[in-house]
Amino acid sequence: MDVFIDANILVTVMNKEYPVYPNAARVLSWVIDKGHKLYTTSLCLAIAYYFAEKKHGSKKAKEKIGLLADYFHIADCNKLEVTQALQDKRVKDFEDGLEYYAAKNAFCDCIVTEDVNDYYFSVSAVLNSENFLRKYAASRSR
Numbered sequence: 001m002d003v004f005i006d007a008n009i010l011v012t013v014m015n016k017e018y019p020v021y022p023n024a025a026r027v028l029s030w031v032i033d034k035g036h037k038l039y040t041t042s043l044c045l046a047i048a049y050y051f052a053e054k055k056h057g058s059k060k061a062k063e064k065i066g067l068l069a070d071y072f073h074i075a076d077c078n079k080l081e082v083t084q085a086l087q088d089k090r091v092k093d094f095e096d097g098l099e100y101y102a103a104k105n106a107f108c109d110c111i112v113t114e115d116v117n118d119y120y121f122s123v124s125a126v127l128n129s130e131n132f133l134r135k136y137a138a139s140r141s142r
Contacts, residue, residue, distance in 0.1 A: 001036040001136070003027075004075065004103035006113035009129060010040065010048035014064045015055050020114055023129035027112055030137045032071055041077040041102045043095070045069060075106035090121035100124075 005028070011017065012024040031038050045065055052061035077098050084105075085097025096118045103111050103124065110125035112132050119126040127135060 002108045003031050004039045004108040004111045007044035007047035008114045009112055011051045014048050014052040027129045027132050038072045039075045039106050039108050040072050041075050043077050075102040077102045
């Protein structure tokens with residue numbers, strides 16, 4: 001399974017933002033432990049870095065991004081994804097459109113985000129961290 005992780009999950013994990021942190025961290029751990037692939041974009045990493053730097057300073061933010069990035073495949077977010085996001089009339093938030101098309105073009109099976117409603121136009125599964133764990137981790141542990 002290929003799982004796309006949105007920026008808000010990365011921010012939550014890097015900054016240990018409760019109450020979502022335990023579930024968000026478990027999603028990453030479960031995907032890695034089961035040998036599945038984690039995807040994100042350089043844009044998501046940049047967003048996560050921005051918020052981590054505000055909380056922890058630049059040195060610590062770089063360390064955290066470096067550790068996290070080692071586990072991710074970086075989905076393309078190039079001209080194709082820009083064009084697709086701009087041409088899709090359903091897309092109201094450009095950044096969400098970029099992430100969606102990056103995930104789609106990387107053939108990700110689902111998108112994990114805490115802002116599920118931002119992907120109202122998605123034809124792929126979009127789950128928050130709690131629902132991802134219920135659907136995949138709980139059903140596979142039985």
